[in-house]
Amino acid sequence: MTSPKYPKVVGIENDPVPLPNLNILLLGYDLVQQIGGGGFARVFRAVNLEQHLVAACKFVPITPHTTDKERRTLEKEMRIHNTVKHVNCLAFIDACVVELKLSAKYIPGFYFLIELAAGGDLFDKIAPDVGVGDEVAHLYFNQLISGVDHIHKLGVVHRDLKPENILLDVTGTLKISDFGLAAVYMLKETGRIRQLTDRCGSLPYVAPELNGAEAYAAQPVDVWGVGVILYTLLAGNTPWDEPSIRSPEFVRYLDGEVFQEEPWSRFSPNALSLIQGLLTVEPKDRFTIDDAFRHPWCTRPSQLAKKSPATLAEALTESLRTAGDLDLAAPVLSPSNPPDDEDVEMLSAPHQTQFTQTLMLFSQTQSGVRYTPHLTRFYAGVPPESLLPAICEGLVSLGVQIKNAPPNGTTLRVRIGGQDARKEAFRGWVELDPFEYHGSHGTFCVMQRDNGNPISWRQLWRATIQTPFVEPLVLKKRAAST
Template identity: 70%
Template sequence: MTSPKYPKVVGYDLVQQIGGGGFSRVFRAVNVAEHRVAACKVITLTAETTDKERKTVEKEMRIHAALKHDNILEFLNAVVVELKHRAHYVPGIYMLLELAAGGDLFDKIAPDWRIFYFNQLIAGMDYIHKEGVCHRDLKPENLLLDVAGTLKISDFGLSSVFKLKDTGRTRTLTERCGSLPYVAPELNSDQPYEAEPIDVWGVGVILYTLLAGNTPWDEPTQHSPEFMRYLSGEIFQELPWSRFSGEALSLVQGLLTIDPRERFTLEDAFQHPWCSRPSQLAKQGSASLAEALTQSLRSSGDLELASPDFSQRNPSKDDEDEIMLSAAHSTQFTQTLMLFSQTQSGTRYTPHLTRFYAGIPPDQLFPLVGEDLSALGVTCREAPPGEGGALRLRIGGQDARKEVFRGWVQLESFEYRGAQGAFCVMQKDSGNPISWRQLWRALIQSPHVGAHVLRKAGGA
């Protein structure tokens, strides 16, 4: 008897898990006949799944499907596999979405792109609010890039309708939700709250994160020393606040005004001098945009660590799925950003920048990775081997802002100077992409693993 498999979703086959965990997984899906690639979010259905949980997902799909904008990840279709079919297929709700082939915005952001992408964020959020929807979960992992390098707002699982478009009638909201570093302070009360200012606050935290590389506090309460210093004004004499330009600081403070009645609106942000300065990047072609986006990664050496050129050869095109990926995403932007892994099982597209090569084989590197990650406070659990016998660790923990992260570390073989080396990929399921890259950097600089990382093309 064969085990249940994932169904074909409106012509798309689920070929590789690229994110998620627990009751929700995200797969890369390919439509062979139409030469198309998409993402498929699978929410598992079990006998314990309640009607309330199903209605929450249905609401997410209704809201997301109705939103059509350049800066919103497109909802394509959905199918449901009920429990009665579990003998043949994995029961679940299958949401087919646009594939954000450019990956996490915060995985690749360079300083010169802050205004360019912040304006796209405001444009997308302005549209969402005009459609009567409040997102309520703005954070770095929900901001992605498409094949052309355009920002895409994703994940409407916590969104809510607060305004009827035909009458303009609005309502306050009561549900407490969101991630603590990004939620507005009025959610600390048990009183109903206005919808739009909640998202404006989230936009403000995102802007600070674009400028500083981290969130401003753990949570907007008296339990956070940083937030209390923000209230008193002391924090403006400290780094990184003290190095913000006057215009940038003015905008951040306007968006992060405590009283929601006095807080900036999105229109205020649109008209602010920091946002109204013309961006030269917007006038460049996609190849130039991608070069500019990755400049800081090349300067820091991160791009060379993630994708050293060992052979001076172009990536193999033998794999049909790889050909489809390239054909479906043949923009100059993604050609520049595409990262191909060179392993014993072949050359293929691996979009994660959190990766490195080592000069010792996987079975020798594997215990060192576990030891150094554990020393960094990360929980590690050995997992069954992956495709091609790849060694895998399931990892998780909390970052410096107390946000939970989960993911995988996978080690594969590749040939290095006539001997066996190891290719290591750290794949995030959940958590802040900034924290994930910080963990990657800590690992490649750790005592045992760091000694074996190949730090330049063709050398150690």
């Protein structure tokens, strides 16, 4: 597989989101670490020390320029997410709003406390252009449509179903996240249904009817989204740039030519039938969620549902092991006497399940054990100050825009951004922590995505490692434990 090209984007904007004081107590929780963010929000890991609970906190700032419309949108997101209570939807815990008049003591903004998806991104565990096995896709697709069915029965449509909004909890259960574009399309009390007019979503995942100016039916938009996600599970990539005649791949789909090509030609007849039903262009002819539930590909018994979480983790990451990605992301290393860090151990404890341990989401650094839900990471045999210039050269050679950032303690950082092969924007961080390796100083490097397709981010991770600037420095082989 050739490495994708990442077109250069002119400038990486200054992050408009201020950093809340990590020492504040929010609804009984301490904000302890930023774990993500994108656009106009940040996401933090939050810990309730008294009750030994861990959550995520989504923070959206309020500024003097925040409009009434923006406030209403966030308030709507809170109301909608609070009504969604399903095992396959990220749970809403609590929320609060800090107004501008309190800015002398706090950072004003909307604070959403939500369930922490400690298993990370589902699609971070999938090898690009390979996908997962049929049984793994079957398990997670059934969980996905169960969550979507619940949302629809509440009279709500998600409208932003895409790989980066599909997460995993500590047991490997799928969780639908991010209700920022959700809308109410049906009044439960009367059953009255309205059509929608807003144009929203990301081009590779939006339904084709959003290309027009007319109002559209709500549920078929989410059905199209789950169809793209099923394809992505099985193929390891999205099917097209956008569902319009501007995309050659979509035109070949309309003409039927793609069905003789990879990866379409390797799908089983039942899987292909289901994908085609979900990705029917005419909304009134498209499958419904009930049609998907009744489809033979979905109704067969799951071979993984009753297996252990460790078995599920092994099946999920099989394509990464075959590709050699896990040998890079989680080599067995032996740092020289890493110091104990009781705080890190305590805060990581709620994540240390059979599923997350099998995924090897715990990494060794000089400051102890670090919980790292991103598998886009590697170790190098040189210290951070030597590795950072090599990574920057590698990223620039790939057409990625970089921007220096101040260190966070002993962690060196650089901000990166660009566009992937599907013309989707991505942004994130490269973070480098020191560690000791057989008496020598090395680096633990994490490429942490803020927004963008997780599969494209994995392609960028692999391409960066393969550049001549970085490749000689990477610890590739598994060292024997001592």
